[in-house]
Every structure is written in C-alpha cells, then in structure tokens.
Amino acid sequence: MDKLTNELVLEKLQTKFAGHIANVSEPKGLLTIETDRETIIDLLSWIKTDETLQFIYLTDITAVHYPNLEQSFAVVYHVHSLVYHLRIRIKVFLAKEDLTIPSATTVWLGANWMERETYDFYGINFAGHPDLRRILNMDDLDVFPMRKEYPLEDPNRVDKKDFYFGR
Structure with a gap:
C-alpha cells in the first residue's frame, strides 16, 4: 500500500x-473518533498491531474537562503511524461519578508516565496501572488542578473592578 488515508483508517x-x-x-485533517471505555484497549x-495501519507510536494521553456536559471528562489518546506519517485522536468520555478507564500500559509501556500525569491533574483512574500515583504535584494535594471546578479569579478582588479601567 502506497498511502494510508483517514478514509481508509475510518x-x-x-x-x-x-x-x-x-x-x-x-x-485540521486529524482524524478524531470517540469510543467507549470497554473498547479502548482492544x-x-x-x-x-494491524499490518495495514501500524499506529505504533503513542504520542500522548491526556484529558479534558467539559463541566457543562453529562459525561464531563474526556480521556484523549494521540497515536501516530510512523510508517505512513498519519495521526489519529481517540476520545473516551467519562462521567464525573466514574472516572475509571483501563490502563494502556498493557499496549505501550510508555503510557505509564502519561497516565500518571493525567491522574495527577484530572483524577482519572487507570485500572491496571502498575504505579498510579502523583507525578508532579504534592502527594497530599486533595484537588486535581486542571479540573474546571473553581472560579478563575476571586470575585471579591477590588483591584479588578471596572471603574479602575475606565469602564
């Protein structure tokens, strides 16, 4: 096969x-799909492992918090076919009440640190992860800093009032 396309992959x-x-x-030409947590590892x-696709390089695992959606967390995987220079983004949406997804360390050992970082910042639990603990934040931190659960600024700050800026 000469060239792998998004249409063929899909x-x-x-x-x-x-x-x-x-x-x-x-x-922007990046094939993006959604699947469910039961299917993601398969x-x-x-x-x-598919000989036609060969998406052998896991570029990134991260998450996104969409506070206004019913399933408000998305775990996002970026995978690259080095052979065909093609990328794919795969999303799995999770509800805040059940933030558990199977670990991709069974497929890529390099997923270890990416999953730890995602856990550290979003609180996503990766079932079957060999060492799921905080990687960048303090161990005793009881919040997940990338969640959109807190106001960006203190509404009581007086130096942010409009009249100081001529509005």
Whole structure:
C-alpha cells in the first residue's frame, strides 16, 4: 500500500469495531473518533498491531474537562503511524461519578508516565496501572488542578473592578 488515508483508517475501524465508533470528525485533517471505555484497549491494540495501519507510536494521553456536559471528562489518546506519517485522536468520555478507564500500559509501556500525569491533574483512574500515583504535584494535594471546578479569579478582588479601567 502506497498511502494510508483517514478514509481508509475510518473504514477499517468501522468494520472492526462496528457500533463502538462515534462522532467522527477531521479538524485540521486529524482524524478524531470517540469510543467507549470497554473498547479502548482492544482498539488501541488493534491499530498498533494491524499490518495495514501500524499506529505504533503513542504520542500522548491526556484529558479534558467539559463541566457543562453529562459525561464531563474526556480521556484523549494521540497515536501516530510512523510508517505512513498519519495521526489519529481517540476520545473516551467519562462521567464525573466514574472516572475509571483501563490502563494502556498493557499496549505501550510508555503510557505509564502519561497516565500518571493525567491522574495527577484530572483524577482519572487507570485500572491496571502498575504505579498510579502523583507525578508532579504534592502527594497530599486533595484537588486535581486542571479540573474546571473553581472560579478563575476571586470575585471579591477590588483591584479588578471596572471603574479602575475606565469602564
């Protein structure tokens, strides 16, 4: 095969994981799909080992907090096919009440530190992770700093009043 395209990748994914692929988009040419927590490890393993796709490089694992959605947390995986210079973004949405997802360390050992960082900043629990603990913040910190649960500024600050800025 000469070139791998987003269309071919999507076709193969929809064939293999029928009913588990949703909200497909291509912002700036980056194929983005959503799946569920029950399918994510099978999907990641398959795109890594499939001889046609060869998405062998896990670029990043992170999360996003969407406080206004019912499933307000998205775990985001960026995977790269070094052979075909093609990337894919895979999202799994989770509800705040159940922030547990299987660990990708069974597919890529390098997922270890990425998952620890995601846990540290968002509180996502990666089931089966070999050493899930804080990596950058203090161990006794009882909040997750990247969650959008707190106001950005203190509303009682007097130096931020409009009349100081001629408004």
